Amino acid sequence: MGSAVADPVREPGARALLFASFGGPEGPDDVRPFLENVTRGRNVPPDRLDAVAEHYLHFGGVSPINALNRALIDAVRARLRAEGIDLPVRFGNRNWHPLIEDAVTAMASEGIDGALVFATSAWAGYSGCRQYQEDIARARAAAGERAPELVRLRQFHDHPLFIDAFADAVRDGLSRLGAERPRLVFTAHSVPDGADQAAGPPADGGRLYSRQVEESARLVAQAAGIDEHDVVWQSRSGPPHIPWLGPDICDHLDEVAARRHDGVLVCPVGFISDHLEVIWDLDTEAREHAAGLGIAFGRAATPGTDPRLAEMIVELVREHLDGATPRRSGNVPQYGCTRNGAPCAVGCCAAPSPPRRTVGQSGPSR
Numbered sequence: 001m002g003s004a005v006a007d008p009v010r011e012p013g014a015r016a017l018l019f020a021s022f023g024g025p026e027g028p029d030d031v032r033p034f035l036e037n038v039t040r041g042r043n044v045p046p047d048r049l050d051a052v053a054e055h056y057l058h059f060g061g062v063s064p065i066n067a068l069n070r071a072l073i074d075a076v077r078a079r080l081r082a083e084g085i086d087l088p089v090r091f092g093n094r095n096w097h098p099l100i101e102d103a104v105t106a107m108a109s110e111g112i113d114g115a116l117v118f119a120t121s122a123w124a125g126y127s128g129c130r131q132y133q134e135d136i137a138r139a140r141a142a143a144g145e146r147a148p149e150l151v152r153l154r155q156f157h158d159h160p161l162f163i164d165a166f167a168d169a170v171r172d173g174l175s176r177l178g179a180e181r182p183r184l185v186f187t188a189h190s191v192p193d194g195a196d197q198a199a200g201p202p203a204d205g206g207r208l209y210s211r212q213v214e215e216s217a218r219l220v221a222q223a224a225g226i227d228e229h230d231v232v233w234q235s236r237s238g239p240p241h242i243p244w245l246g247p248d249i250c251d252h253l254d255e256v257a258a259r260r261h262d263g264v265l266v267c268p269v270g271f272i273s274d275h276l277e278v279i280w281d282l283d284t285e286a287r288e289h290a291a292g293l294g295i296a297f298g299r300a301a302t303p304g305t306d307p308r309l310a311e312m313i314v315e316l317v318r319e320h321l322d323g324a325t326p327r328r329s330g331n332v333p334q335y336g337c338t339r340n341g342a343p344c345a346v347g348c349c350a351a352p353s354p355p356r357r358t359v360g361q362s363g364p365s366r
């Protein structure tokens with residue numbers, strides 16, 4: 001077991017589980033206001049926003065994320081019941097309804113004075129971790145004096161159940177691909193290079209986001225029995241003069257074809273379910289790009305409603321309720337577990353200061 005799992009905050013008094021996620025639009029009229037919520041105070045160029053709005057509208061303005069989260073919540077409820085744990089599960093998002101502020105306000109008005117929080121990101125970093133701590137603090141402020149104590153569950157990038165679900169998906173994907181010399185390629189959401197450098201407590205040396213992603217990829221490949229793989233990035237946004245993690249998946253497919261692979265299996269290890277980034281940036285854009293290169297393209301399933309994901313969430317809950325031993329397969333430090341939205345450590349995942357835009361450097365983001 002790695003050394004850096006924060007000591008679980010014991011919460012035998014927890015009276016609910018709050019399932020916190022990103023949120024997504026559920027119809028065409030939701031798309032613009034949703035995107036405005038996502039990008040408030042960020043440096044996302046308007047032409048990028050127009051392009052992303054198109055991706056959502058391509059699917060009728062409905063992101064798959066809310067329905068997938070509701071299905072996962074049902075699975076978590078069933079698993080809690082099966083284990084005899086009496087814990088109501090509530091749902092609250094950062095960017096769209098049901099909003100986390102409303103979920104926490106409802107808890108306060110029902111007299112729920114303590115809850116655990118599961119956030120749907122496995123990762124360290126500003127977008128994956130610190131922003132969830134900010135959401136928790138903001139939601140408590142909105143709920144006022146009777147706001148519940150909220151203890152967030154830890155990051156889980158190397159949890160054996162999470163790794164095993166992806167490993168099965170990789171084995172399955174490769175067997176369906178039917179290529180003779182396939183390449184296994186993992187992807188996660190790109191972030192600004194500066195945000196990756198700032199990910200985690202400075203004492204850990206930074207880059208905890210990309211280090212966790214690389215470790216998850218290595219563990220999944222190993223569990224699937226695959227000797228070689230690549231880790232690349234997807235869904236970059238932001239102005240073109242700001243460096244983000246790369247290479248991008250589509251550029252990397254050129255490389256894979258040049259190395260004479262006849263197929264690629266893409267495993268989106270950065271996402272727990274088939275979010276819009278997965279069904280657009282991979283299943284649509286990257287698939288087309290691979291077709292243009294004449295190589296076979298497959299996409300490994302995300303855990304989604306694999307029973308092991310719900311099982312893992314209940315195990316994380318039990319680390320707090322009855323002191324279940326945290327299970328980990330890797331060594332990269334892991335944080336995320338704090339009370340009432342406190343940062344994980346001093347200086348952890350410092351919030352980005354939006355860089356000033358330089359004249360003459362606007363244009364498409366890719």
Ligand SMILES: CC1=C(CCC(=O)O)c2cc3nc(cc4[nH]c(cc5[nH]c(cc1n2)c(C)c5CCC(=O)O)c(CCC(=O)O)c4C)C(CCC(=O)O)=C3C
Nearest residue numbers: 022024038042052063065121127128189191237275276277
């Ligand atoms: C690390 C990371 C994760 C993984 C961890 C986690 O799961 O949280 C993630 C997940 C997600 N990102 C999502 C959607 C979007 N992300 C955006 C923008 C951004 N993401 C970033 C990072 C991440 N994002 C960053 C650094 C930006 C730039 C602006 C900013 O600093 O905030 C934008 C704005 C347009 C654009 O720039 O693309 C949208 C619409 C959805 C929902 C999809 C659906 O509807 O199914 C999900 C799950």
Ligand SMILES: [Fe+2]
Nearest residue numbers: 127189235277
């Ligand atoms: Fe994102």
